[in-house]
Amino acid sequence: MFGAIEAGGTKMVCGIGMETGEIIRHTSIPTTTPEETMARIFEFFAGESIEALGVGTFGPVDLDPDSDTYGHITTTPKVRWANYPLYETLKSHFGVPVILDTDVNGAAFGEMKFGGAKDVSSCVYMTVGTGIGAGAVIDGELVHGMGHPEMGHILVRRHPSDDSNGVCPYHGDCLEGLASGPAIEARSGVKGHLLDETDETWDIEADYLAQALMNFALIIAPQRIILGGGVMKQQHVFPKVREAFKEKLNGYIQNQYVDNVETYIVPPTLGDFAGLKGALALAIYKEDIHHARR
Amino acid sequence: MFGAIEAGGTKMVCGIGMETGEIIRHTSIPTTTPEETMARIFEFFAGESIEALGVGTFGPVDLDPDSDTYGHITTTPKVRWANYPLYETLKSHFGVPVILDTDVNGAAFGEMKFGGAKDVSSCVYMTVGTGIGAGAVIDGELVHGMGHPEMGHILVRRHPSDDSNGVCPYHGDCLEGLASGPAIEARSGVKGHLLDETDETWDIEADYLAQALMNFALIIAPQRIILGGGVMKQQHVFPKVREAFKEKLNGYIQNQYVDNVETYIVPPTLGDFAGLKGALALAIYKEDIHHARR
Secondary structure (H helix, E strand, O other): OEEEEEEOOOEEEEEEEOOOOOEEEEEEEEOOOHHHHHHHHHHHHOOOOOOOEEEEEOOOEOOOOOOOOOOEEOOOOOHHHOOOEHHHHHHHHHOOOEEEEEHHHHHHHHHHHHOOOOOOOOEEEEEEOOOEEEEEEEOOEEOOOOOOOOHHHOEOOOOOOOOOOOOEOOOEOEHHHHHOHHHHHHHHOOOHHHOOOOOHHHHHHHHHHHHHHHHHHHHOOOOOEEEEOHHHHOOOHHHHHHHHHHHHHOOOOOOOOOOOHHHHEEOOOOHHHHHHHHHHHHHHHOOOHHHHHO | OEEEEEEOOOEEEEEEEOOOOOEEEEEEEEOOOHHHHHHHHHHHHOOOOOOOEEEEEOOOEOOOOOOOOOOEEOOOOOHHHOOOEHHHHHHHHHOOOEEEEEHHHHHHHHHHHHOOOOOOOOEEEEEEOOOEEEEEEEOOEEOOOOOOOOHHHOEOOOOOOOOOOOOEOOOEOEHHHHHOHHHHHHHHOOOHHHOOOOOHHHHHHHHHHHHHHHHHHHHOOOOOEEEEOHHHHOOOHHHHHHHHHHHHHOOOOOOOOOOOHHHHEEOOOOHHHHHHHHHHHHHHHOOOHHHHHO
């Protein structure tokens, strides 16, 4: 048995699962104070014998194995969690390997092991919701360099019909600033799910997402791109994104993956369990890097 | 002893080197017809006993290990080399493992093993010259997904003072279309090395390069970025690129790497030997993936 936690800013989803990827039981705990939330997490796992614990967490989180604050939540606006030693707290409570990564890296890894990227060796998982984030798996390994990727903040070109300001507090009109849920609402005055499918906002949205996917395809060359998150529950956006992606790339990359754009840019197959199964996959397949290096 | 070939569109640099990275002897052969060029390469290596051969090649090149045309140069405008079976030709002649990668992946790997990225575990190497290309090493491994990255063609935002068309035959005003050597010449009417340091073209150039580096930093989070190629021999461009990079990122990533931008964005330390030493590093440290999988 393995433990899994999808640690989010509004809720913590906890589960016990098996090597096959099957979740045996799970629960959802609201994210309040660290003390209260962690106590309820420990309660869920009480009496269970787990070999390892996988955690896909909200962030930003320090994932530099050489850092003294490895596994700390860092500068989150959720002030009670700022600088919280998540890794150490879990590690000292459970006494088993704890494999910590970002929520999106977890989701990317889960789709690779149990979901829509099982048949390939590289993928990008991008979530488009309140924020935009993405994780990448290359040759079966999660991409980490100086920390975790922050793909939501890449620069995109303005769509000619878009005169909104962009909502990113750091960059204004970066990808997240122009294409996240709040950006859609800022532009159109209503939440995305209330907008008609024919609203021009969706063409603008597809244009920005396609620019990001083109850059991902050129920079890390994933064999599949999975788009999840609240905004992507609007299934009608997928064909628009695929069309814009093909148009922008203009035949520059041609291979069995990109040529079949319907299977190249896809929704998650793990659905609402993507995060939890991703954390489970971390527990099963990854090493506790920090522990090993100490 | 190991063999190394930096296979370029205008010349082939061949070398014999040691595990330490030292090149014992080397030569440069003009790239003419495949028959003539390969005969001269074989002549250079005649009588040498090499354990493996590393090759950093121009492209595009098929690097999909499952492809029937693995190691073929594909759609190059150098028509005599189009569809040339480079890997097979070398493999059958030398009978040793042949490790083939792109020139920029080779250079990135060489800087990682013998050069300016020896002290870190991830880097991007970008060359800015007749074209723009980049290679990436993450956790010591070269990034390959559905093929090799084609980072030169990512999308950038127009600099407000730039009304040039962009020279990329595929995308017009992608990064390569706006920031390669020919793009500089198309914009200013003269070759870059003839332009004064104070010419506004350099501010435009730095802006585009900084956008690309920001996207690399956010997408693959390398611990160091190395900029080589003919255009980057203009050393005065480096401070401009660093300044623009910091300004655009606006403090969003803060860590020991990015905070010290003078050591984050740097010239190659292997100089004119970057390509050859990169090929040597491939021979020493990498496996012949294609051979192993057959």
